[in-house]
Amino acid sequence: MHLTLRQPNRLLLGALMLGVCADYFFNGRALGISVPLFVMLFIAFLISLGAREGQRPPRTALWFGGLALCFGAGVMLRATPLLVLLDLLVVLGFMFLLVALYRGTSLRQLPIARILDRTLRAIVTISFEPAPLIAHGVRSVPTRRIDRLLPIGRGLLLALPVLACFGGLLMSADSVFAS
DSSP: OOOOOSOHHHHHHHHHHHHHHHHHHHTTSOSSTHHHHHHHHHHHHHHHHHHHHTOOOOHHHHHHHHHHHHHHHHHHHOOOHHHHHHHHHHHHHHHHHHHHHSSSOOGGGSOHHHHHHHHHHHHHHHHHTHHHHHHHHHHTSOHHHHHHHHHHHHHHHHHHHHHHHHHHHHHHHHHHHHO
16 A cells, blocks of 8 residues: 655655653653643544545444544543553554555445455555655755755754763762762
8 A cells, every 4th residue: 555645755755743742741651631632633624634535434444543532532531551552452453444444445344354454554654654754854945055954964963972971970979979
C-alpha cells in the first residue's frame, strides 16, 4: 500500500506536530485528559489531510475514530492500571484500524483476514513511509534556501561537541554541589 500524496510536506509537518503534541501530553505526565485530546488531534489531522488530498473516509473508519475517542475518555475516567492498559490497547487498535481502512472499502465488505492484512500494512506504512517522504521534502526545497542554511548547519555541527561536553560537565556538577 504505497501512498501517493499531492502534498507530502503537509503529512510530514502534521506528523511532526503530532509528535510534539505527544511529547507534551505524555512525557512525564500522568495519563488523563491527554489521551482523548491526542486522539481528537489525530482524527482531525487525518480528516484534514484526507480532505486536502480529495479522500473521503468511509463511515466505518469514522466510527473507529469515535470508538477510539470513547475508549480514550475511558483512560481519563479509570484509575485501575489494568483497565487503563486495556483502554490504551483498544485505542491504539482502533487508531490503526482507522488508518488501515481510511482509504479503502467499508469494513462490512472485508473478511477478517483482509482487515488484519490492512492493519499490518498500516503499521508497516507508518513505520517505513516517512523516509521517502522526507527525501521528497528535502528535494522540494529550493537550492537558494539550502545555500542559506548551510552555514547555520556547519555552525550547529561545530557547536554540538562543545555543547555536549559542557552540558555533561554542568550536569555532573549539579550532583556534586547538591551533596
